Amino acid sequence: MSVTHNFSTRDRNHWLVPLAVVTGVVMLAGWFPFSALIHQQSQLDAVRSQLSAVQRQQASLVQQAKSIDTKSAAIQLAREQYQLVAPGQSLIQVLPGLEDGQLPQSSGDPGLQPLVAPSSASSLVNSPTPSTTTKSPSTSGFVSRLVRTLEFWR
Secondary structure, three states: OHHHHHHHHHHHHHHHHHHHHHHHHHHHHHHOOHHHHHHHHHHHHHHHHHHHHHHHHHHHHHHHHHHOOOHHHHHHHHHHHHOOOOOOOOOOOOOOOOOOOOOOOOOOOHHHOOOOOHHHHHHHHHOOOOOOOOOOOOOOOHHHHHHHHHHHHO
């Protein structure tokens, strides 16, 4: 009889080991932070892509720095992008003129006024007397608005 009793105990122990393994796997799967690992992996992928973009920018900037390493290239860059000039030089900016059919803007900024045609500019320089300029009725100064308002007294 004791042989039968050993057989049933061994048979019972035979089922306990797989049951313990399955229980351990279920507990590990239930408590293991899979979602946190997936989220962290996506964050790592995003950081890797940002890092590679920064490395590409760095390589581009290093290449650009090598291309403007000479003094003449630095001077050209300073003139083109930053409007810098050497000591003793002056910077002249040519503003675009108005096209046919456009009206001049009425702000008091002289930079927004239409440009003088080159043919009439030479006559202005050669004339001994200063030319008088007439204000356009669209000037928005206080005095000109007051004069226009009081024109009915004439």
